[in-house]
Structure formats: C-alpha cells, structure tokens
Amino acid sequence: MISHDSNNKHNQPLVEDFTVENYKELLQLAGEKWTIVKYRSIPWHSSFLLWRHDVDCSLNRSLELAKLEYQAGINATYFINLHSQFYNCLEHEQFRIVKEILSLGHDLGLHFDASFYEILCEEDLNKYVTNEAEYLESIFGVKPVAFSFHNPTQEILGFRNDSYGGLINCYSERFRSEVSYCSDSNGYWRFKRLYDVLSENCDNQLQVLTHPDWWQLNSMPPRQRIFRSVYGRAEATMRSYDAVVDKSERVNDSGVLSAINFLKPLYPGIFEFYDYLWNKRLVYTLYIELFCLCENQMLSLCISYYKQNWNIPEAEIKSVIETLTPNVDKHSLLQYVFNANWQAVTGTSSEEYARLLTLFNTILFCRRREHAKGCEEGVVTLCQIIKKMMDWEEAKCLNNNYLEKLYNIECDNEESNANYFSMKNDMDSTAYISTSFQWEQFKQELKRLIK
Numbered sequence: 001m002i003s004h005d006s007n008n009k010h011n012q013p014l015v016e017d018f019t020v021e022n023y024k025e026l027l028q029l030a031g032e033k034w035t036i037v038k039y040r041s042i043p044w045h046s047s048f049l050l051w052r053h054d055v056d057c058s059l060n061r062s063l064e065l066a067k068l069e070y071q072a073g074i075n076a077t078y079f080i081n082l083h084s085q086f087y088n089c090l091e092h093e094q095f096r097i098v099k100e101i102l103s104l105g106h107d108l109g110l111h112f113d114a115s116f117y118e119i120l121c122e123e124d125l126n127k128y129v130t131n132e133a134e135y136l137e138s139i140f141g142v143k144p145v146a147f148s149f150h151n152p153t154q155e156i157l158g159f160r161n162d163s164y165g166g167l168i169n170c171y172s173e174r175f176r177s178e179v180s181y182c183s184d185s186n187g188y189w190r191f192k193r194l195y196d197v198l199s200e201n202c203d204n205q206l207q208v209l210t211h212p213d214w215w216q217l218n219s220m221p222p223r224q225r226i227f228r229s230v231y232g233r234a235e236a237t238m239r240s241y242d243a244v245v246d247k248s249e250r251v252n253d254s255g256v257l258s259a260i261n262f263l264k265p266l267y268p269g270i271f272e273f274y275d276y277l278w279n280k281r282l283v284y285t286l287y288i289e290l291f292c293l294c295e296n297q298m299l300s301l302c303i304s305y306y307k308q309n310w311n312i313p314e315a316e317i318k319s320v321i322e323t324l325t326p327n328v329d330k331h332s333l334l335q336y337v338f339n340a341n342w343q344a345v346t347g348t349s350s351e352e353y354a355r356l357l358t359l360f361n362t363i364l365f366c367r368r369r370e371h372a373k374g375c376e377e378g379v380v381t382l383c384q385i386i387k388k389m390m391d392w393e394e395a396k397c398l399n400n401n402y403l404e405k406l407y408n409i410e411c412d413n414e415e416s417n418a419n420y421f422s423m424k425n426d427m428d429s430t431a432y433i434s435t436s437f438q439w440e441q442f443k444q445e446l447k448r449l450i451k
Contacts, residue, residue, distance in 0.1 A: 058086065
C-alpha cells in the first residue's frame, strides 16, 4: 500500500511507490474521485483527468498496465515512439501488443522524437508530426489523437500551439497554463506524488503522465527497472532466434557451450543465465556457478538416498545436514554414501574431480586469475557430470528435480516413496544391517569429511 507519510524531497525516487499493487490503488482512487476523459473529447469548461503514458522502453509493461486500467474501467492514451531504441512496433510480437492495447479501449498517441529531425520552424514540426501520425495510422488502422515530445529541448518546448500535424499538443500553452500536471519521469514524481494529488483533489483539471517501464511487481531502483525491461527484451529475442533455428531443423551451433544445451528444454531460466555468462565471457563466474551446482546436486542425491533407505526422522536429517554439510566435501560424501557405485552416478574419477576442485579454489582465492588454466574445459566437464547425474536420476526414477527447486533441502515427507529409486540390489548388502548404527557411522564420517 502507498504510504501516507512518504514525502518526495529533492526529487528523490520513492522506490516503494512504483509497484503494480500501488498502481491498482492509484487507478481505484482516480476512478472514485475524478472524471477521466480522452484527449479527443476534453470538456475544457469542467473538471477532468487525462491519463497518459509515454512508452519509452517497454511495450510489454504497457500491456500489463493497459489490462489493469481496463479492469478498473479507465481509458488511457498510449504514446508510441517510432524511433525508440528499446522497441520496434513493427516486430510481430510488439505489433500484436499495441493492437491488444487498442482493443482494450485505449487510445493511440504519438511520442514524437524531435531530435530525429532538424526542426527549425512550425512548418517543419507540422510536416514531421503529420508524417509520423499517418504512418502510425497506416500500421494500426487508428489515427493518433495527440502527441507528446520525447526528451524535448527548450527550443522544442517553445512550440506551444494547441495542435501540430492535426494532433493535440500535450505541451501546448493551454495545457501549461490551465491544466495541472503530475509525472513519474525518470522514476520519481514531478512535481508531487500522484497519490497525494489524486487524494487531495485540489486541481480542477489534471494531466497525469506515467511511464509503464517504472511499474513492476516489486519495488526496485529506477535503473534496475530499466535493466529488467531491456534484458527481458534481449532474452525474448534470443529465445525467438533459437525457436526459428530449431523449427527449421538447422544446427544451432553454440560451440563449447553445446555441453549445456540439455538444460534448455528442462530449465530454460537456468540455461539462459549460464548462456549469458558464457557469451559475456564471464567464464570464471560460470565455472563457480556450475561447480556449486554440481556439488549441491551431489548432496541432494545423498539426502534422497538416506532419507529413503535409512528411515531416519526428517527433523534429525535436517539438523545434521544444516549443521555439518556446508563444510563437507560433497564428492567424498557421495563416495561414502554410494560406495562402489559412485562412479556410475557421476561418470568421473577422484583424480578428475580433485583437479576440478583445485581449479575452483584457484579461481576463488588466487589474486591473479590467469593462473586458473583450463577453465573452459572445466566448464564442459562440469556440464558432463551434471548431465550424467541427471541421466542416472532418470534411470533410477529418482525424480530428484534438484535444478528445478535449486536445492530446497526441506525433504518433503509427502513425496511419494514410489517415485524414489530402489538401491537395495545395487549397493553392498552390509549397508542394510542396522540403519541406526549406520546413521551414527554416517554422522561420524560427516565430521571426518569436513574440509
């Protein structure tokens, strides 16, 4: 909920204001206290509220707000920038988004970037606004009703006629002198908080400008919101590229990183993260991530085994695990639990894993990381080990799903035992002589294995 005590002093961003839940509250407040109108039908001789969006960075976020406004019974105007560096309204998906926004009853506006042209006089402005308005209409079948300037200079703000190119000028002299204004430009309120403006209801006529990019599910600093929008688009573009290549049944060669492609259909979020690290050449970071993932998956396999086969109370398992395993060599633990079969689980040798561990410690603690030779090869090897463990889990019907839950050590009691693998025929028969005795031995071994 928007805090009644928040005060935007010195134009500092009020990060907590810019959430979807707070936006819903603002919509409700606006609907209750104001008469919301469209630019095409402004009642200049009575009170009104204009609800407008300059779409700077994200059409996707625009659609989310458009849906909320539709549910609240509010009509807004979305001003599209034909020269945006962040989106292209001619792309299939972005075009579809604009059409969906319009289908919800919202109006189309032009967010005009005057810096794209050399505008010296009103005749120039009329010509270029007309051209862009006609272009938008040819694309979407709807004529824009108004235009707003994108990052205008003082010279451009000097054009104050009521309209140019047949579109209402949101920065006209009439708007400036007669209509109050509230905006969230750059992620902070100008010139008062919108909640306060709507609550006080002191203005007879009001124009509200919000930018969809700022309004996210969770509060975060303005630059982080832009980051999410920009990189969200980048990820969507890469997914689109991969889908096109896969659909055409062509080879989607990713070089060395092909070793991690097995994650893509199962855990696309994890795959995209690792793919990003690799292609940004953050190989050391990727190695650390994969090594930790590998060790924790080993630990998860061990937990699944002794929970299933030793019948130890869950509370005791959790207590021991939380106390001892953070400092335990997970590979040695795996060897102890799975005995002679541990190599079948990982597909690697003790010598190979020792080399991987040495490389891990070198990357973490060596001041000069160029000493960490063979990092790329290590990335491939770790991918192969993780893949081997996943294949082994599937063969044994373990359904461990470590990667999906990213190691949730809660060990849910309601998980069906039928889905766990049966190791009784694969392991040494001595492992089943006495579970309580073995558990005590296991705890002692954990203490011995502490690094």
